[in-house]
Amino acid sequence: MVTIKDVAEKAGVSPSTVSRVISDSPRISEKTKEKVRLAMKELGYHPNAIARSLVNKTTKTIGIVMPRSAEHVFLNPFFPEALRGIAKCAHDEEYCLLLTTGNTEKEQMESLNSIVFGGRVDGLILMYSRVNDAILNKVMELNLPFSMIGRPYNDENINFVDNDNVKSAYEATNFLIKKGHRRIGLINGSLNLVVSLDRFEGYKKALIENKIELDESLLTSSDFVQQGGYDCMKIILSSPKPPTAVLVTDDLMAFGAIRAARELSFKVPQDISILSFNNIPLAEHATPPLSSVDINAYKLGFEAARLVIDEIMGRNEEKQKIIVETKLISRKTVANYKAK
Incomplete structure (x- = not known):
């Protein structure tokens, strides 16, 4: 097992200098640091993380x-x-x-x-x-x-x-409105998460600015999982007057929502449009490819x-x-x- 002494001997410095190089001490010149690091690399020496944490009082x-x-x-x-x-x-x-x-x-x-x-x-x-x-x-x-x-x-x-989740949900809702939709449902995440509250605010703001009444029968929320989107879409589409578009705040939920729509004989997007959030890699490979807001996770x-x-x-x-x-x-x- 290679030790600090081995590194010091190869680099032509003292063991204490090697220790200072390992902790990146400003007291050691860059030239010496390079020489010691080269010796460490050639010998295959790896500093003991536990020992370093005791000395430096950090765990990295x-x-x-x-x-x-x-x-x-x-x-x-x-x-x-x-x-x-x-x-x-x-x-x-x-x-x-x-x-x-x-x-x-x-x-x-x-x-x-x-x-x-x-x-x-x-x-x-x-x-x-x-x-x-x-x-x-x-x-x-x-x-x-x-x-x-x-x-x-x-x-x-x-x-x-x-x-800016208020802004992005506002823009997403406006995108649907500009496509001619006025009955727009919302499948939101859990309401104890700030992201869900912010996206609801953006959705609501777009409706108000476009003089569209907020219909609570079109508002649902669940966990960010596929089953949640499936269950929420079933509820929304059972409304006496179903929406023509739904804003979903998570792609996995959107996949569940699409499955529920199909089971109820709604075609996407001919009968109901779906716009989602996250733009996960699977979104473009969905059937049909899912429109989604890329949040750059x-x-x-x-x-x-x-x-x-x-x-x-x-x-x-x-x-x-x-x-x-x-x-x-x-x-x-x-x-x-x-x-x-």
């Missing part, structure tokens, strides 16, 4: 707080894509990731306490923003660097990255990681708020409405 690890158990979360492609962005930024900064999960709020709290009080992370990323969230309140109490994907429900001084994840690492490293004195632009991708599930 970011904790990821998921909204519920990973078993369910990974059914929705948004999370793997956002995690891909987080992983890229973490890799660039030489950080590792540690997922914390739980089926209930109590299990989430226990998992969070385990990694924080066990000294296993330098910072945290919350993958969601929920109304009156006990987990967020706990994270704020811990006085540990953190960021979140999603706008905080109350405008606390928090690092976060998000889309990868960038949301990347920027969330950058925010928390910047705070850990002391690069930002003030909390940062980053808004990632969205883009409506028009495919084949939305058609012009012509009154019969």
Whole structure:
């Protein structure tokens, strides 16, 4: 097993100099650092992460707080894509990731306490923003660097990255209105999530500006899963006066909604148009290809990681708020409405 002494001998420096190079001490010249790093590479030496954390009092690890158990979360492609962005930024900064999960709020709290009080992370990323969230309140109490994907429900001084979900839902609803639709249903996510509340506000704003009455029989909400979209669409299409278009706030839910429409003999988009959110890779391969708002989940994840690492490293004195632009991708599930 290669040791620090072996590296020091090959590089022609003292073992303490090697240790300082490993911790990237500013007291060591770049020339010496290059010489030591070359020796490490040639010998195949890898610093002991545990030993380094004891010396530097850092773990070089970011904790990821998921909204519920990973078993369910990974059914929705948004999370793997956002995690891909987080992983890229973490890799660039030489950080590792540690997922914390739980089926209930109590299990989430226990998992969070385990990694924080066990000294296993330098910072945290919350993958969601929920109304009156006990987990967020706990994270704020811990006085540990953190960021979140999603706008905080109350405008606390928090690092976060998000889309402008009011604006994007407003634009999506207007897109349907310009296609001639005036009875527009909404299949929303869980109403304890800030993203769902914001998208409802955008939808409502577009209707009001176009003098379209808000029909509560066309408003539904569920979890961001395919079955949720299926159940919601069944409810909406059972209305005495079904909509001609539906705005769905998640692509997986939209797939379920399309299946429900077909079972009820509604053709997409001839009988009912569907516009969704997230633009997951499967959207363009759906039958018909799904029109969807691209929220750039990868960038949301990347920027969330950058925010928390910047705070850990002391690069930002003030909390940062980053808004990632969205883009409506028009495919084949939305058609012009012509009154019969």
